[in-house]
Amino acid sequence: AAATICNNTSTNIQIASSQVGVNYQLRLHPANTNVGSAVAGTGGTINLPTGNLTATTTFNVLATNPTTTCFRQMTTTVTVTVYTNLTGAAFVYTNPTSCTASNGTVTITAPTGGSGTYNYSINSTDGTNGAWQAPASFTGIADAASGTGWVRNAAVPYCAVNLGTF
Numbered sequence: 001a002a003a004t005i006c007n008n009t010s011t012n013i014q015i016a017s018s019q020v021g022v023n024y025q026l027r028l029h030p031a032n033t034n035v036g037s038a039v040a041g042t043g044g045t046i047n048l049p050t051g052n053l054t055a056t057t058t059f060n061v062l063a064t065n066p067t068t069t070c071f072r073q074m075t076t077t078v079t080v081t082v083y084t085n086l087t088g089a090a091f092v093y094t095n096p097t098s099c100t101a102s103n104g105t106v107t108i109t110a111p112t113g114g115s116g117t118y119n120y121s122i123n124s125t126d127g128t129n130g131a132w133q134a135p136a137s138f139t140g141i142a143d144a145a146s147g148t149g150w151v152r153n154a155a156v157p158y159c160a161v162n163l164g165t166f
Helices: none
Strands: 003-006 012-015 023-028 046-049 057-065 070-073 078-083 091-094 104-108 118-121 137-141 148-153 156-165
Touching: 003 156, 012 057, 023 046, 104 148
Parallel strands: 003 078
Antiparallel strands: 012 046, 023 057, 057 070, 057 078, 091 104, 104 137, 118 148, 148 156
């Protein structure tokens, strides 16, 4: 199955119903360059790790029976789409008008990269939790408030970019 991952991360290509006695080698397609080591079939699902990827990559799998030396390239190829990191976003913090006011703002500038709609957060602790919104402006910020600015492409929410703290 096809996958979409964040830049410089990895995934696994899965072989369902692998055969005992057969080794499965992940390869770059169409160059047929080996990726990692062959994995022995178990009769169940096995994982062939891609290693960290920085560009969209297509893979094929070579199945080899080491006893008979028979081999066959499996017919299905898998393309892993690598999502380009968002860059260029930053946040602008405007202090409240007094120490008792809650009228400060945080505005996150639009990033470059990705496509479509961006989501923004100032209260996520790890880029996956917290409240996210499409407008890049947050109001009602109290004096001495702090948070972490985040931006992500709405279509690829697991590739959030940490903009630092305010």
